[in-house]
Amino acid sequence: MDIEQHGSFRESQADYRWDGVGVHPYKEEGSAPFRAISRQVLFADADMAADLRYFEMAAGGFSTLERHEHMHAVMILRGHGHCLLGDAVREVKPFDLVTIPAWAWHQFRATRGEPMGFLCMVNQLRDKPQLPTAEQRAALAADPAIAAFLEGTP
Amino acid sequence: MDIEQHGSFRESQADYRWDGVGVHPYKEEGSAPFRAISRQVLFADADMAADLRYFEMAAGGFSTLERHEHMHAVMILRGHGHCLLGDAVREVKPFDLVTIPAWAWHQFRATRGEPMGFLCMVNQLRDKPQLPTAEQRAALAADPAIAAFLEGTP
Numbered sequence: 001m002d003i004e005q006h007g008s009f010r011e012s013q014a015d016y017r018w019d020g021v022g023v024h025p026y027k028e029e030g031s032a033p034f035r036a037i038s039r040q041v042l043f044a045d046a047d048m049a050a051d052l053r054y055f056e057m058a059a060g061g062f063s064t065l066e067r068h069e070h071m072h073a074v075m076i077l078r079g080h081g082h083c084l085l086g087d088a089v090r091e092v093k094p095f096d097l098v099t100i101p102a103w104a105w106h107q108f109r110a111t112r113g114e115p116m117g118f119l120c121m122v123n124q125l126r127d128k129p130q131l132p133t134a135e136q137r138a139a140l141a142a143d144p145a146i147a148a149f150l151e152g153t154p
Numbered sequence: 155m156d157i158e159q160h161g162s163f164r165e166s167q168a169d170y171r172w173d174g175v176g177v178h179p180y181k182e183e184g185s186a187p188f189r190a191i192s193r194q195v196l197f198a199d200a201d202m203a204a205d206l207r208y209f210e211m212a213a214g215g216f217s218t219l220e221r222h223e224h225m226h227a228v229m230i231l232r233g234h235g236h237c238l239l240g241d242a243v244r245e246v247k248p249f250d251l252v253t254i255p256a257w258a259w260h261q262f263r264a265t266r267g268e269p270m271g272f273l274c275m276v277n278q279l280r281d282k283p284q285l286p287t288a289e290q291r292a293a294l295a296a297d298p299a300i301a302a303f304l305e306g307t308p
Contacts, residue, residue, distance in 0.1 A: 009239070012230075012249030021251075042251055043227035049277045050204030052227060073197035073206060075273075076166075077249075085163070095166030095231075097175075097196055119229075121275060123203045 016056060016078055016117050018042065026055065027064065032131055036061030036110075042119075049124055056117035057081070057110035060152065065107040065137070070126035072100035074108075078117035081110045082154045087140075089149045092116075105132065105140060111154055170210060170232055170271050172196065180209065181218065186285055190215030190264075196273075203278055210271035211235070211264035214306065219261040219291070224280035226254035228262075232271035235264045236308045238294075243303045246270075259286065259294060265308055 011019045018040065026037040036058040044051040055063065056078065065084070076096045083092050086104045098118075100106045110116035132140065141147040148154050165173045172194065180191040190212035198205040209217065210232065219238070230250045237246050240258045252272075254260045264270035286294065295301040302308050 008253045009237075009242075009244050009246075010251040010253075012247065012251070016249070018249070018251055042229065043253065043275060045225060045227070045253070047225040047256070047277065048204055048227055048275060049279070050202055050275060052206075052229075052275050071199060071201040073199070073202055075196065075206075083163075088163075090163050092163075093166065095170070095172070097164040097166070097172060099162045099164075099197065099199070102201070119273075121197060121202060121204060121206050123201065125203070 016054065016115075032064040032066065032129070034062060034064045037063055044124075046124070050121050051124055053120050053122070054117060055108075055120060056115055057108065058115055059110050059113050061116075062109040062152070063107055064129065064131070065105060065150070066129035066131055067103050067105045068127050068129045069102045070123050071102060072098075072106070073121040074098040074100065075119045076116070077119055079110065079114045080112040081108060081116035082149055083108050084140075084146060084149050087143060087146070089145045089154050091154075105136075107149075109149065109152060109154070111152065170208065170269075186218040186220065186283070188216060188218045191217055198278075200278070204275050205278055207274050207276070208271060209262075209274060210269055211262065212269055213264050213267045215270075216263040216306070217261055218283065218285070219259060219304070220283035220285055221257050221259045222281050222283040223256050224277050225256060226252075226260070227275040228252040228254065229273045230270070231273055233264065233268045234266040235262060235270035236303055237262050238300060238303050241294075241297060241300070243299045243308055245308075259290075261303075263303065263306060263308070265306065
């Protein structure tokens with residue numbers, strides 16, 4: 001048979017878990033502010049140049065408020081919540097798409113009393129995120145909608 | 155405000171469609187065998203090195219049986235069906251993951267009387283797919299499970 005490669009199937013399990021995919025801490029504890037969020041790496045192969053990860057927050061959880069040079073491509077997969085992107089706070093629901101361009105402040109929050117999970121595609125060559133300074137955070141929070149979002153009550 | 159970029163939200167609509175995302179033919183008509191399948195490009199930006207597309211087949215539809223050097227990373231998003239990957243035929247369901255390595259023959263089929271859709275992440279630098287020769291197709295069909303799959307009755 002003229003078949004060189006066999007590939008792999010990883011079956012989805014209940015509750016947004018996958019066979020053979022580990023559920024990891026979002027980041028190293030203490031490295032940045034976040035709450036109740038996990039990371040699963042679905043695809044990460046040098047031949048693809050980008051990785052696809054699944055991040056999930058428990059109800060009330062949130063990702064780190066940060067920015068970086070590299071771009072993110074996000075698809076909400078599970079649940080409802082809110083997202084800060086640049087100067088906009090938006091409600092998000094399953095299958096919504098979010099493009100996070102270079103240097104845009106961004107954060108996801110599971111604000112609806114349920115878990116919220118999203119796929120994130122990212123270039124394998126990427127810079128480290130920056131956290132906001134106190135001044136930058138205050139500048140963001142000068143917008144009442146962003147202030148409410150940052151307090152978890154958008 | 156220290157916000158350089160605003161990013162974009164594209165809201166998901168009913169039936170696996172998105173605001174501002176066109177629904178296109180899968181490939182140029184006549185270029186290769188396929189049936190009842192559409193293509194939506196969800197993310198394609200040079201900064202990300204890979205693209206994320208959503209392909210959807212109507213009931214009975216199928217993608218092209220092909221292989222290529224570049225790798226595909228697939229997540230089933232909608233419906234149930236079957237996939238040929240190398241020498242294996244598998245049932246697939248939402249959120250199942252399929253890694254298609256270099257030169258593996260592969261095809262997706264909506265075999266369950268319902269639409270089936272999947273996300274596909276792919277390197278922006280990629281080669282053109284090869285179609286099987288008559289001999290290669292016969293070699294695949296020597297396996298009864300693959301023969302039934304290729305006839306649409308796995």
